[in-house]
Amino acid sequence: MAIIEAKNLVKEYKTIIKDKGILGYIKHLFKPKYEKFTAVDGINFEINEGELVGYIGENGAGKSTTIKMLTGILTPTSGEVIVNGLVPYKSRIENNKNIGAVFGQKTQLWWDLPVIESFRLIKKMYKIPEGEYRKNLKKFTELLDLEDLLEKQVKNLSLGQKMRCEIAATFLHNPKIVYLDEPTIGLDVLVKENIRRFIKNINKEKNTTVILTTHDVKDIEEVCDRIILIDKGKIIFDGEKQKFKDNYGKNIKAELIVKDKVGNMAEKINSENFTITEESNELIKLKFSHEKTTIMNVMEEISKYCKVLDIHMQESELEDILKEIYKKG
Numbered sequence: 145m146a147i148i149e150a151k152n153l154v155k156e157y158k159t160i161i162k163d164k165g166i167l168g169y170i171k172h173l174f175k176p177k178y179e180k181f182t183a184v185d186g187i188n189f190e191i192n193e194g195e196l197v198g199y200i201g202e203n204g205a206g207k208s209t210t211i212k213m214l215t216g217i218l219t220p221t222s223g224e225v226i227v228n229g230l231v232p233y234k235s236r237i238e239n240n241k242n243i244g245a246v247f248g249q250k251t252q253l254w255w256d257l258p259v260i261e262s263f264r265l266i267k268k269m270y271k272i273p274e275g276e277y278r279k280n281l282k283k284f285t286e287l288l289d290l291e292d293l294l295e296k297q298v299k300n301l302s303l304g305q306k307m308r309c310e311i312a313a314t315f316l317h318n319p320k321i322v323y324l325d326e327p328t329i330g331l332d333v334l335v336k337e338n339i340r341r342f343i344k345n346i347n348k349e350k351n352t353t354v355i356l357t358t359h360d361v362k363d364i365e366e367v368c369d370r371i372i373l374i375d376k377g378k379i380i381f382d383g384e385k386q387k388f389k390d391n392y393g394k395n396i397k398a399e400l401i402v403k404d405k406v407g408n409m410a411e412k413i414n415s416e417n418f419t420i421t422e423e424s425n426e427l428i429k430l431k432f433s434h435e436k437t438t439i440m441n442v443m444e445e446i447s448k449y450c451k452v453l454d455i456h457m458q459e460s461e462l463e464d465i466l467k468e469i470y471k472k473g
């Protein structure tokens with residue numbers, strides 16, 4: 145059975161329209177005008193326990209708005225959300241026991257306290273049994289390399305240090321579901337790696353369901369099995385990561401190591417089926433769509449003008465696929 149269900153989920157924001165200038169301001173005071181904006185526009189999905197889902201889309205697509213409805217911070221305009229049998233905005237306290245959430249640069253830790261004191265407060269708040277708390281603290285300290293940070297005040301931590309503590313705090317009460325809204329934003333590559341490893345590790349051990357929004361495609365590549373892609377508040381893809389690549393990743397890049405090349409290839413070959421993107425005497429880089437041609441046909445054409453010694457092919461990376469989709473709108 146699904147642990148998270150969204151049914152025809154809609155969120156409209158009401159925004160104020162003000163006329164320009166002081167007169168506009170005064171008019172607004174007496175007769176405010178509003179317009180509606182639909183940020184999430186009829187979304188449906190079911191997520192099963194233990195899934196690692198990448199919830200992605202362009203800036204402003206409606207990701208954070210969805211996550212906020214799933215956590216119960218926002219009330220949907222219409223439609224339904226059911227998380228672990230609860231309607232989050234109606235049963236916030238009960239729901240909070242089952243979930244953990246990280247929102248980008250906001251912190252749930254107490255600014256002036258040493259990190260360990262925040263952890264102790266969380267232990268009290270969630271009534272985490274002593275043994276469980278110690279076990280998690282030990283494990284998380286190792287995995288996220290927190291040893292030297294625990295006694296430091298949160299306000300004195302760097303962004304990456306703070307996020308590692310934040311992640312630990314989020315998982316401390318063994319939540320069934322964790323929402324991570326851009327947890328790797330602004331972090332260096334090693335910290336990102338560390339956080340990704342941590343998420344995968346905990347998911348494997350505790351079957352924690354994770355919904356991750358991010359603009360770093362590597363987060364998705366390394367952590368998620370399933371992708372939900374939204375655009376202007378609507379889902380445009382929902383399925384396995386590999387299926388996403390198969391559906392959209394039609395472009396193949398190839399690098400050919402060549403010798404005895406005769407003149408400039410790009411000038412000689414004017415094929416509609418493939419494009420030469422770079423060439424030198426020893427190397428030709430090209431791309432083609434496997435809908436239009438095959439590597440055998442490409443080779444046949446190229447071999448007319450040189451000897452091909454070696455070939456290296458690469459499927460489209462997630463990043464390229466997303467770029468294409470975003471560009472096309």
Ligand SMILES: Nc1ncnc2c1ncn2[C@@H]1O[C@H](COP(=O)(O)OP(=O)(O)OP(=O)(O)O)[C@@H](O)[C@H]1O
Nearest residue numbers: 157158159181183202203204205206207208209210
């Ligand atoms: N409180 C609000 N009032 C009015 N409009 C809002 C509010 N919050 C978000 N929006 C609008 O709703 C749309 C979706 O915003 P949301 O924050 O969900 O996007 P997002 O997919 O998380 O984007 P990003 O990748 O930039 O974080 C945007 O156009 C945004 O301007």
Ligand SMILES: [Mg+2]
Nearest residue numbers: 207208209325
């Ligand atoms: Mg967002």
